[in-house]
Amino acid sequence: MQISIIAFVAGMVLTVIVGKPVLPLLRRLKIGQTIRTDGPKSHLIKAGTPTMGGLIFVIAMLIILLILGNGSASLWIWLFSFLAFGLIGFYDDIMKVVFHRSLGLTVKQKLAGQFAVAIILLVAAQIFLGRGTTIIIPFVNYAWDLGWLYYPLMATFFVGIVNGTNFTDGLDGLAAGVSAIVFVGYWLVMLVSVSFPTLVMADYTDLAVAAASLAGCCIGFLFYNQHPAKVFMGDTGSLAIGGAVVAFALLSKTEIVLIIIGGVYLAEILSVMIQVASFKLWGKRIFLMSPLHHHFELKGWPEVKVVRMFWLASAVLTALGLIIVSI
Secondary structure, three states: OHHHHHHHHHHHHHHHHHHHHHHHHHHHOOOEOOOOOOOOHHHHHHOOOEOOOHHHHHHHHHHHHHHHOOOOHHHHHHHHHHHHHHHHHHHHHHHHHHHOOOOOOOHHHHHHHHHHHHHHHHHHHHHHHOOOOEEEEOOOOEEEEOHHHHHHHHHHHHHHHHHHHHHHOOOOOHHHHHHHHHHHHHHHHHHHHOOOOOOOOOOHHHHHHHHHHHHHHHHHHHHHHOOOOOOOOHHHHHHHHHHHHHHHHHHOOOHHHHHHHOHHHHHHHHHHHHHHHHHHHHOOOOOOOOOHHHHHHHOOOOHHHHHHHHHHHHHHHHHHHHHHHHO
């Protein structure tokens, strides 16, 4: 517990420190955000704001884990997910900045990379930690063995959540605040899991340090990312966060509970899927704009109010998820 508290504080402080030299560097390199022309008009003033700020907390995380981590197999597997998804995001950001393509990689390119990483993650957890192919059904604590179906189903679910974190990163401080709450939740999940070492052959103390560190990093990132944002995390940061979240769920066998804890991410990506499906099938839009946070903006909500309400929703959902885990 004590070392994870140290990691939490270190995450906040080190992210602010790392941001001091990185932010001016991003400005000098003219790594600015390209704003969607079909988005809310109030966002047009954000054009040129430095992006790829996720590098700030990725660097901070690596430093913290180098010092405080035990280097367990579970930590390496978690770190693979965090960095591999983040690398896809980094390349996507480069495409946007260098080639000035607001949408970056094509959907097929991005999904191919994400599914590849998800499959490797699932197989690695099986080979090195004996994760198995069971999922825990809440309330009854029933272990349902999905067999070979586990891999395609979980890969699809994980890719969905990762993209949900990406869609959540659309307003100043939204993704960072929501994710800080989610990681505090998983910090507590990992501390509880220490008492159940047979759940998965994982070092849950190491994973608690990772979750606490990343929660602190997200809070520290708000120093630069809260409204009006001085920097955006970009896909580098949002996809890395998504990779971290799904790896925590995988290694604690809380994939079902992730539907609750990561409910904001899920709502964001479902809003996009529903919007696209509705328009293609019936030529009508369900929402004023997707992802979901833009719908509330176009209804007249100030950006700060939307962000605070999503933070509140994340806090309620995370608390509910923790209650379910404890039952």
